[in-house]
Amino acid sequence: MRTLQVDLGDRSYPIYIGSGLLNEAGLIFAKHQLSKKSPVLIVTDDHVAPLYLKRVEENLQAEGYRTVSKVVKAGEKAKSLDVFHDVMTAAIEGGLDRRSAVVALGGGVVGDLAGFVAATYMRGVPFVQMPTTILAHDSSVGGKVAINHPLAKNMIGAFHQPELVLYDVDTLRTLPEREIRAGLSEMVKHGLIWDAEFAAWCGENTDRLLALDPETLSYGLTMGCSIKAQVVSQDERELGLRAILNLGHTIGHALEAIGGYGEFLHGEAISIGMAASALIAVNRGADRALYAETVRLLGGFGLPTVMPEHLDEERIIGAMMHDKKFKEQQLVFVLPVAIGQVEIVSDVKVEEVRRVIRELKKEGPHV
Amino acid sequence: MRTLQVDLGDRSYPIYIGSGLLNEAGLIFAKHQLSKKSPVLIVTDDHVAPLYLKRVEENLQAEGYRTVSKVVKAGEKAKSLDVFHDVMTAAIEGGLDRRSAVVALGGGVVGDLAGFVAATYMRGVPFVQMPTTILAHDSSVGGKVAINHPLAKNMIGAFHQPELVLYDVDTLRTLPEREIRAGLSEMVKHGLIWDAEFAAWCGENTDRLLALDPETLSYGLTMGCSIKAQVVSQDERELGLRAILNLGHTIGHALEAIGGYGEFLHGEAISIGMAASALIAVNRGADRALYAETVRLLGGFGLPTVMPEHLDEERIIGAMMHDKKFKEQQLVFVLPVAIGQVEIVSDVKVEEVRRVIRELKKEGPHV
Structure with missing residues (x-):
């Protein structure tokens, strides 16, 4: 224990x-x-x-x-x-x-x-x-x-x-296999926001994690909980830092909402959201490798990283407007800076989101 | 101001x-x-x-x-x-x-x-x-x-x-007159639990308070808020002391509940509850003057202090059992010790409550 x-x-x-x-x-x-x-x-x-x-x-x-x-x-x-x-x-x-x-x-x-x-x-x-x-x-x-x-x-x-x-x-x-994959999405997220070494470990141990190898899984869960606990300890009521835990969630929640909370599991929705956030960062000047590595990691777990064609752009944007992260008429986003590091930006324009929705629809079929 | x-x-x-x-x-x-x-x-x-x-x-x-x-x-x-x-x-x-x-x-x-x-x-x-x-x-x-x-x-x-x-x-x-009377019930309560001098002042200024004389009313409200604030400051989450604010509320809430939250205004229900609490204290050995003075003060404001005949004893007791103050199978009551002073007791038996319900039904018609 x-x-x-x-x-x-x-x-x-x-x-x-x-x-x-x-x-x-x-x-x-x-x-x-x-x-x-x-x-x-x-x-x-x-x-x-x-x-x-x-x-x-x-x-x-x-x-x-x-x-x-x-x-x-x-x-x-x-x-x-x-x-x-x-x-x-x-x-x-x-x-x-x-x-x-x-x-x-x-x-x-x-x-x-x-x-x-x-x-x-x-x-x-x-x-x-x-x-x-x-x-x-x-x-x-x-x-x-x-x-x-x-x-x-x-x-x-x-x-x-x-x-x-x-x-x-x-x-x-x-657990059903789909829920195992979706659950590991948040574990990967903890690596992406806080700890490049742990993110790399997730990539190297993808198969063992998916197979629920007890030792590997216990270590991964302990690391995931530990990262979350460190962040929460520093900002219990989400006045600042804690918001980094929302990587992928602004778009992810919108996808869950318009899917009637049925089409996507939470981990699947935020997987697409994390890919989208990486792409927004790339469009703002970050190295394209940041997006490629994010997609590679998530894809390794069989998680979706493209935007399903049938999802209406206007409905996604509309759902985002109701999100708690829509503060004082500004879109607040968590964007990756590098693997293991993110920043909170509050000036993301709706147009930037529209652009990545379109780009992610072209990346291929829904996994 | x-x-x-x-x-x-x-x-x-x-x-x-x-x-x-x-x-x-x-x-x-x-x-x-x-x-x-x-x-x-x-x-x-x-x-x-x-x-x-x-x-x-x-x-x-x-x-x-x-x-x-x-x-x-x-x-x-x-x-x-x-x-x-x-x-x-x-x-x-x-x-x-x-x-x-x-x-x-x-x-x-x-x-x-x-x-x-x-x-x-x-x-x-x-x-x-x-x-x-x-x-x-x-x-x-x-x-x-x-x-x-x-x-x-x-x-x-x-x-x-x-x-x-x-x-x-x-x-x-x-405000309608009935709500004025009922509102003053909590003001009197603040005197009864904490400040004998303020309780006496309420008795001496009953008419001016009922007439909403601005100066008298402002003083009374400030004193009432101040007593409440002092109690809350010492025990924000009701771990101990704060419970004294519940004088009259154990029975009061039960009366409100079985009246479908319509028959009694809150202030009326706790007025009966305060009379009942004083009577429980008297039955446990306190001076009968404590009950008499409580009833005199509340009655001066035209507040009810007797139990309406038509209220079923079993339903009152039943409603009390759902109350938050029913802790670990013990009835917790706030009982007066003297005017301006109360104690929290946790060993009130259901039978004691039944007795005062019956006694208060004999005291006369509902005001």
């Missing part, structure tokens, strides 16, 4: 990464002094529940915890106000009080939903992340929780740090 | 109390560096809008602010997830960004709703309170914001401190 500390003053918390950790949940909860007198709410989805819910419930109960579980339908649609309301109902009916923990057992969607419930139930209760996807190595660190508004993704949310993150890598073995 | 500082470290903020302040909104916003590049969202209700909305919009616009307004139906039902969703839609369609301020122009309901929007829109944007009721002297201080779940009041919320509170006492002149 590897332990990584996210350093946020009195909101600091540990991330435990390793094999078999679901079987130690009760002990770890107790070690962190989560109340045994107050019911624990486990939020999960109907893909994860049949695989791991019973084991987690029984493990917590064996340690003296009372548990209440709420299973939501898998997929981004669980991040709606309606589902949020249903989870709140389960929390109230289950008798949760201010010391109750809300547990997210699942991927990023469940983490965001359960985290927003934890942030707002009785104005905030303890929160525990138990990620079961690769993508969640990213979303489980940093305290950003949110649900979607029909007009824009993650528009309703909060900053709510977990008490701990319990990352059992055994749960990743049941 | 009186200015009162709420001392909360880097979340400190001022409360401006005085006459004609709506006409200085733009200047005060600018002084507090609220962004003029980002649209401001004014949330108000259909009682307040015809009286003050245009004036606030024009005043802000004259100072260079762009404004977007959302008018909700007056009443507690505005604190629903549906209305919350509608206000979020207005915020998104109005193009609010992370620097936009959300303004609550109205009473406690509008303050709670708009405050929860400010707390969660894009994970938190600046918030300004412009209270137009007496009751809001209480709710506008302290950063508690929330909406209701059908099963329980204020169940979904956050702590989100405003940038400033702008309290124009001229707006109180348009």
Whole structure:
């Protein structure tokens, strides 16, 4: 088991990464002094529940915890106000009080939903992340929780740090291949924004990562979490630096939105977004090798880096205008400077985005 | 104009109390560096809008602010997830960004709703309170914001401190008499929990307060806000001391809930709750004069202090069980020790509550 500390003053918390950790949940909860007198709410989805819910419930109960579980339908649609309301109902009916923990057992969607419930139930209760996807190595660190508004993704949310993150890598073995690829997209992103050596390592270990080799994967996840934790520690509420984590997200979120949160997985959308950001940087004078290397790295994982022909340019631009990163009428973009280094620029013109959308449509078919 | 500082470290903020302040909104916003590049969202209700909305919009616009307004139906039902969703839609369609301020122009309901929007829109944007009721002297201080779940009041919320509170006492002149009485209930509460001298002053100035004598009212509101601010400064997130502000609220919230948030105004419900708390204290050995004086003070303002016959005991108890103050299977109550002093006890038995419900039903008809 590897332990990584996210350093946020009195909101600091540990991330435990390793094999078999679901079987130690009760002990770890107790070690962190989560109340045994107050019911624990486990939020999960109907893909994860049949695989791991019973084991987690029984493990917590064996340690003296009372548990209440709420299973939501898998997929981004669980991040709606309606589902949020249903989870709140389960929390109230289950008798949760201010010391109750809300547990997210699942991927990023469940983490965001359960985290927003934890942030707002009785104005905030303890929160525990138990990620079961690769993508969640990213979303489980940093305290950003949110649900979607029909007009824009993650528009309703909060900053709510977990008490701990319990990352059992055994749960990743049941992931569909497409989700494995998409999950590794955020891992590559952490290399691209912060650590050229780690980016290169991702390139050299692509096959081992895709095959979920335990040692390789544990190292990659620990590095990814560690980079994210370093950034978040320096800027918890995204006043400056933290925005670099949004590499690829301005366009990525727009693609997810116009695809109805169904066509693209998050990791696929930001993969296209990262390729687009590199191309904007190249059009502004950066070496074309920066774009080529970005595309090579992402492509190695089977991730898309071209813009599907059928996506309407106007709709992409329109969706971007609703994004949180559209600040005071300026388009804010994270652009690469070199592999492992990015900058935040706030003067990207809509025309520059239109240009790369067109260029990326010519690069070839959607992978 | 009186200015009162709420001392909360880097979340400190001022409360401006005085006459004609709506006409200085733009200047005060600018002084507090609220962004003029980002649209401001004014949330108000259909009682307040015809009286003050245009004036606030024009005043802000004259100072260079762009404004977007959302008018909700007056009443507690505005604190629903549906209305919350509608206000979020207005915020998104109005193009609010992370620097936009959300303004609550109205009473406690509008303050709670708009405050929860400010707390969660894009994970938190600046918030300004412009209270137009007496009751809001209480709710506008302290950063508690929330909406209701059908099963329980204020169940979904956050702590989100405003940038400033702008309290124009001229707006109180348009309040219905019943709301004036109910609003003064929280003012009396501040005396009862913290300051015997101020409680006595409320008793001596009952008529002047009910007549909205400007000087008397300004002093009373400043004292009420000041007591609340002192308590909140010592315990922002209600880990201990702050709970004393809940005097009368355990039973009060239950009465509001079973009345469908329609039968009682908040101030009326907590008036009955304060009488009940005093009676529990008496039944536990306190001097009966404590109960008599509490009832005399509240009754002087025309506030109810007996339990209406038609309210079902089981439903009151049932509603209390869903309350946030029901912690780890114990009933937590704020009980008076003397006028101006309370204690938090966590061992109140359900039977003690049943007893005072019955006793208060015999005390006479509902005022």
